[in-house]
Amino acid sequence: xxxxxxxxxxxGDLHNHCAISYAHGDLDDALANAALRLDFxxxxxxxxxxxxxxxxxxxxHIVDFHKKGFAKLEAGWExxxxxxxxxxxxxxLVTYPGYEIHSNEHGDYTIVGREHDLPMRLADSPDELRAxxxxxxxxxxGGTASPPVMLFPHHIGYRRGARGVNWASFREDFSPVVEIxxxxxxxxxxxxxxxxxxxMGPWQHYGTMEHGLDLGKRFGVIGNxxxxxxxxxSYGHGLTGAWSASRDRNAIWEALYxxxxxxxxxxxxxxxxxxxxxxxxxxxxxxDLKSRGSEAAVEIELDATAAIDYxxxxxxxxxxxxxxxxPAAPPPSEAIVELELGWGERGKQAEWTVAIDVxxxxxxxxxxRFRGPEVVSPLDADGGSVPTRNTVLDASGGSIRFTTSxxxxxxxxxxxxxxxxxxxxxxxxxxxxxEMNGRRESAQVxxxxxxxxxxxxxxxxxxxxxxxxxxxxxxxxSIRWELPNIExxxxxxxxxLKNGHWVIGSPIRIRD
Numbered sequence: 001x002x003x004x005x006x007x008x009x010x011x012g013d014l015h016n017h018c019a020i021s022y023a024h025g026d027l028d029d030a031l032a033n034a035a036l037r038l039d040f041x042x043x044x045x046x047x048x049x050x051x052x053x054x055x056x057x058x059x060x061h062i063v064d065f066h067k068k069g070f071a072k073l074e075a076g077w078e079x080x081x082x083x084x085x086x087x088x089x090x091x092x093l094v095t096y097p098g099y100e101i102h103s104n105e106h107g108d109y110t111i112v113g114r115e116h117d118l119p120m121r122l123a124d125s126p127d128e129l130r131a132x133x134x135x136x137x138x139x140x141x142g143g144t145a146s147p148p149v150m151l152f153p154h155h156i157g158y159r160r161g162a163r164g165v166n167w168a169s170f171r172e173d174f175s176p177v178v179e180i181x182x183x184x185x186x187x188x189x190x191x192x193x194x195x196x197x198x199x200m201g202p203w204q205h206y207g208t209m210e211h212g213l214d215l216g217k218r219f220g221v222i223g224n225x226x227x228x229x230x231x232x233x234s235y236g237h238g239l240t241g242a243w244s245a246s247r248d249r250n251a252i253w254e255a256l257y258x259x260x261x262x263x264x265x266x267x268x269x270x271x272x273x274x275x276x277x278x279x280x281x282x283x284x285x286x287x288d289l290k291s292r293g294s295e296a297a298v299e300i301e302l303d304a305t306a307a308i309d310y311x312x313x314x315x316x317x318x319x320x321x322x323x324x325x326x327p328a329a330p331p332p333s334e335a336i337v338e339l340e341l342g343w344g345e346r347g348k349q350a351e352w353t354v355a356i357d358v359x360x361x362x363x364x365x366x367x368x369r370f371r372g373p374e375v376v377s378p379l380d381a382d383g384g385s386v387p388t389r390n391t392v393l394d395a396s397g398g399s400i401r402f403t404t405s406x407x408x409x410x411x412x413x414x415x416x417x418x419x420x421x422x423x424x425x426x427x428x429x430x431x432x433x434x435e436m437n438g439r440r441e442s443a444q445v446x447x448x449x450x451x452x453x454x455x456x457x458x459x460x461x462x463x464x465x466x467x468x469x470x471x472x473x474x475x476x477x478s479i480r481w482e483l484p485n486i487e488x489x490x491x492x493x494x495x496x497l498k499n500g501h502w503v504i505g506s507p508i509r510i511r512d
Contacts, residue, residue, distance in 0.1 A: 010243075011239055013038055013225050014040075014044075015042065016228075018229075020043070020045045022065050023069075024228060024230055025372075031084065033370075041093060046073060047070060048070055049066055052102070099120055103125070105125070105169075106153075107153045109153055109154070110179070133149055140174055150256070151174055152178055154224065155187070156179065159201070159204045176219065178221060182238045188208060189209065194502070213492075220259030220506035221505070222263050225238045241271065242255040244260075265501045270303040271503050271505050274299050283510075284508060300481075306475060308496075311323045312494050313493055314494065315484070315491045331428065333427075334425050335427040336475060337421065339356070340466045341404070341465050346408045346410060356420075358424060367422065369418070370391045370418050371418060373407070400420065404418045424445060427471070431443065432448075439457055491508050
């Protein structure tokens, strides 16, 4: 199975915002925040809304900040291109330029360029954009290299006519992927447990991923944050994964266009699956799948960074495979330790200075789980005073140092915590020494695997912390399943984590 899988898993966010248009946060802060967690990013400008209800006095305040944001992006576009190119030149972060166009009729689209010379093309419909791209770059098929531009619909679940996806005007060319999750919610199906809570309204069936697939559309899936406070990759708002030949910008671009992608709502995970050897995101003939004899199997590999609840296999929207038991395992050779910070008085900000030292084991991977502030509309903050650069991380050798800010959770169901996880070797010998604002905690990883511990920095309602750990048997799955009796249409793999987050792989289109 692994022989068909490209080299490395890379993680990114192709749709998020800062103050280059009408959101919050300096571009340099947004780039620095992206580099905490991501391999690639596209920081998005708000560019246009051709069919905006500009004459409706009830939304005059909304029309006003949109128009000002569009003008600001246009005036600063060349400077934006230069700044993201310069940042990439001095970091390991791949930066793709991007902007979005709102549309009541067709749904909102994000436009992303492969190079730092992307011109801002405005059009009233996706078809007009595609025509402009064909004229500039030629048709997307007919060569080995992918076009240097893509467009994809986002927050697809809103109703048609209210900036939700219009599947009738969706085309595969220049649109290899569709954004199914962001801070707007998860629009994979009509029964999502992460619904839209945004002021724009609820989801409806027409805009779901499953309905688009049922209509015969072919696309890969991605998750992005759509964060509006300069924090690409903000934990819990969305994340894109892609299997890429390397971390080179061109290789990542080809991975996106090849639909070797998966969407995550929170925790980073590496997902790969095949059906009778056909990789996720591909297309296959039904008779070919059924003719492969002993090779006709579903194979799933999942390496998450948090405990897995269950893995499911869908065929045309119906769950036909489910795996949820934790397999028995020998003593682990590694473990993931999690530190979560925050809580305290509702809405009250707390500053954290944290040092983590590891004894008796090695740090195999640093897994940031930092969030940006929950501010979306320009009307929600005074003068752009949102603190958008609140985390600085230094990881070297066996030590981790970081500073961050938390805000007491605004509701009992909306977390504002910050966190970091470490993949560590030798959990039987490994010890974690943590200092948080002068408070010291020392814990053997083997003890944390038996159960978590928590504490406060002061009395009740003071900022608090939690230490926990999970073993590989909880965050890894390797599944081989005899090919079920499937029909033409589509299949996909989804995994739910025990903390309520999801990992969803790009569907495989099956034709009769």
